Amino acid sequence: MVSTIQDFDYLGEKYFSHWVDKGREEGRAEGEINSILAVLDARGLEISDEARERIRGCEDLSQLGIWVRRAATVTSADDLFA
Numbered sequence: 593m594v595s596t597i598q599d600f601d602y603l604g605e606k607y608f609s610h611w612v613d614k615g616r617e618e619g620r621a622e623g624e625i626n627s628i629l630a631v632l633d634a635r636g637l638e639i640s641d642e643a644r645e646r647i648r649g650c651e652d653l654s655q656l657g658i659w660v661r662r663a664a665t666v667t668s669a670d671d672l673f674a
Contacts, residue, residue, distance in 0.1 A: 605609070617653065624656035629662035643669040 628647055632639050639647075651658055659672045666672055 613674040618651075621651050621653055621656060624660055625650070627649050627670065628656065628659050630664045631660070632666075632669050635663075637666070643672070644674065 625647055629644070630640065647659065650659075662672050
């Protein structure tokens with residue numbers, strides 16, 4: 593059986609693309625999470641265990657984007673969630 597690169601590309605897209613897409617989303621979420629925590633830390637704000645857990649547990653990219661922007665202006669980490 594002769595296979596070509598095109599065959600592998602087709603099979604990869606057909607059977608594995610959902611894993612690749614999920615991995616990209618998880619990577620983007622992890623980047624946003626790290627950004628939120630870095631901004632809060634750089635601003636010298638204390639991050640409670642509960643706030644850290646809530647931030648790390650979020651997978652919603654839209655929500656994480658909101659929190660990244662809020663992290664630049666809040667007066668406490670808990671204000672992210674208000």
